Amino acid sequence: MKKKFILLGVLLALSLSACGSKGTEKADDKTAKTDSKAKTSIDTTGFLVTSINADIQTADPDKTSKDYMVPLNIFDRLVEVEVKDDGSSELVPSLAKSWDISEDGKVYTLHLQEGVKFSNGADFKSDDVVYSLTRMLGVTGAVNGDFVSQIEGADKVMDGSSKELSGVKAIDDYTVEITLSEPYAGFLACLSASPVCMLDKDTTEAAGDKFGIDPSVTVGTGAFKMAEWTVNDSIVLTKNDTYWGGDVSLPGVLIRVIPDSETRNMMFKNGELDILDFDFMIDYIDTYKKEMPDVLHHTPRVGVTYFTFNENIEPLNNVKVREAVCKAINRQEIIDSLMNGVATIENGIFPRGLIGYDSSLPEIKYDPDGAKALLAEAGYPNGFDMEISVDSSSSDTTKTVLEVIASQLNEVGINATIKNYDESTWLATRKDGTLGSFMSTWTADYNDPDNFIYTFFGNEKNTKQRSLNYPDKAVMDRVSAARTIVNADERMAEYDELEKKIVTEDFAWLPMFSKEHYYGVSKNIEGFKPNWAGISDMRFVGFSKK
Template identity: 25%
Template sequence: MKPTAPHARRRARFAAPVAAAIGGLLPAALPAAVSAQSLSLAVAAPPTSLDPHYHTLSPNNMMAEHFFDKLVSRTAQAQLKPGLAESWRMVDDTTWEFKLRKGVKFSDGSEFTAEDVITTLKRVPNVVNSPGSFSIYTRAVIGTEVPDPHTIRFKTSGVYPLMPYDMNNIFIISHKVGENVATADFNNGKALIGTGAYRLSSFTPDDRVVMTRNEDYWDEKPDWKQATYRFISNDGVRVAALLSGDVQMIDVVPPADIPRLRSTQGISFAETPSLRAIYLKLDVAHDSSPYITDSGGRKLATNPLRDLRVRQALTMAINRQGIVDRVMQGAALPTGQMMPPGANGYVPDLPPPAYDPNRAKALLTEAGYPDGFNISLLGPNNRYVNDAQIIQAIGQMWQRIGVRTTVDAVPFSVLAQRQARNDMSAMLIGWATSGEPSTALRGVLTTRIPEKGFGTTNFSGYSNKQLDALVEEGLRTADDAKREQIFQQAMRVGMEDVGLVMLHMQKNIWALRGGLTYEARADEYTTVMGVGAAK
């Protein structure tokens, strides 16, 4: 079957000889000869590691895109296309065959073969201390066959139609680094051997990655011989870096700065609707949630978030359109589900929850909380567009129904650690889908069953047996239309049960200077390969 479209924290540095020459700040105005070869850009969110299997996180994935490839790639609008595999087909109900691209070399000169794929699949489930495992994408594979070095067959326990989508999420490493290679060896550069368009020159955590073009890259070579990929979480500093010429491109353009940038000569934009949903997780795992107390500050004997009426009250108390209009400056779309309009798995008659604070108060009273309660709302202050402002706004809205809210905005690196140990009562987070709904359902809404690849980032304790059963049914349904209907039903079940408090879908906006162009991506990835030099 041909590809079908559907839709540590440790300070470390790896430096190649060229790193010293380019490790400092780039000057505001680059000489023309240099600018024709070099690119400097800034993104809002730093990766937590350069290990491509450590954390299912967009900043990590878009960094890995530069150094590694996957068997199946995807277009800017999230449609599947060949990557390291030229084609794939279902041989029978329990076998997928992938034909691997010949002539591909790793950055150390070794040839890419099926042996590298097998090493990768063995490593993924065993990455030590992974805060978000990629095993969600490998659990269906129960065995492999290698008829020849450039053919690999994946064996499954039953019909599994989503194998190409899963293989779109796994970066292939060299068998030479081994299946037991430590995450630290990717961060220090020792194991960073890939087939990607760039090679690592240096990595300074929370500051920058410097990369050099792989002149032996198998696909179309990018325009830039050298690139500095900076991490600037502060919106104002990131915009100032663009305006001063320190960088030539930024992502996550702050909505409040868009009018000023549009009126600035030499600044252009690239934008597209996002696949990222922003939502709240609610703790239902603890008998007594750690950051919920009564009006006197005493721990409650029972966890109110386990009561559907309380969860309904919290979601009804949020004015989503108000957040989109006033906090996001229109750069978002209110949502009541995890898929954007028009995408595979979108449920047309599942609108955003209506804003109804009076009904929310009544529900709290019905649930036995007429005087409300105290809660802490955790969220990042450097990951999503206006994330800290969003939780501030929600805190104020919850206050109006008697849920007295303390807002706790922290760096995303801290939030990720707290999420992994479920150290929260309510938390703002985001999820970018791969263009179809199974990854969101499996990753966030299914019961956490690691050995099945279910609930890999569901640390809040949410569990719904009906939803789990529907997802399992969808995963073994070969008919595309029927599978979509099943996943739509699963999404409806999870949303009506308020498994998550959905907020909005982001819009992806980049700003560039100097006549550069960028192919805006629905997955919000910012890649050097997508930046075109001025003509």
């Protein structure tokens, strides 16, 4: 009991130090100033009003890896992700109304919606698909080519040796054939990813560098048009009257750029914002739970925070030692003390909300006595020295969690010390495979297990670049081969077995938790549905305002 009391004291002290001055902000401070008017020439009466905490760099989906709110609304993708009532998700048709996949899993024949028009009146046809996929790989400044790099000939477009993507062909105006360099069962999921947007070939080419910057030449088939962008103030989206996907209830969306958390909070309470995203203002959630619980909505982030083991560093190459570390870390106590109730323990590689998530995985239980016994069995009855690495640019919460982990490890005799790295050194050290244990988060880019397991355990290069140095080549070969399994049930069964092998037998990494993404939603808004992956950027089609 005495040790538990000491640990809880450490948790409390660290929690208070991490919150700093922000933890003392009062969410009900009526003196906070708000700036209720956007600098726009457009009448935004009746528009849904939301906010972002920093301005976007571009609305060009091929040239951003983080600003997707505008692209998600003014463009469409060939496939979309839909969340079902039970919280699970599935891929559904969008601009591709149906598709056929060859028996060998290499050829995808997409049948496009007919009669779809871009917001400038141009027809959407197969040539636009060929152009859009090619541009993703080859345009100057492209950052999202990996999503479609499985297409035959993608490597040549990416290295500049070819301007044509040989694996994509327009069979007729509404049929596109895509050939992959090898079977890849996650390809449809990649096509649903936020940046894989379909562009108007002629308009985009004519716009040049103005595309994504000048609203008048940034056109798509989406439910809204980009009407105006006032840098560091606001972005205005207006209803696309030619939208192919049905009636759009909202006349438009006003996206305000508001860096200050308290200003966003007061504007929501004053009715000046319809949606309040609690990203970067987690401290406010408890107040809303107590005072305004009826406006809160939350969804899984479809990401997992994990703790790593570098198996090139002794004694972390000993499975009993890794298991001991896992049993010594009290994940639930960390969640309860530091995460404001917005996290849930995960026990596998695939987080809740992802296709392939397995809720039946055994829990890695907190067991300090068992951890001590394992250390003794492994030949370390007095523990050992262990480095925990942290990027100095990490959030205060991450640093605090690591301090708590170090304290918990010390309780079983492991002398865990935290080493700070500047961001560039941390990344470089991780990439060369020599970084000590660390904690990080991986959030879904596309809705497929491969996006998680292949990234970390797909081959020796991947596991080295994550400083895991997982040594089981047979398992890595299975992870790589699983990408090519055409039968969905068979592939998911293989992922289940691989997940158990890596996590609960090899203890090759420790799943910590997944977070819930909280929003405040005005009672005037109906049809609210956040992005399936829990990212802040969302589609507003289907929303309405009273």
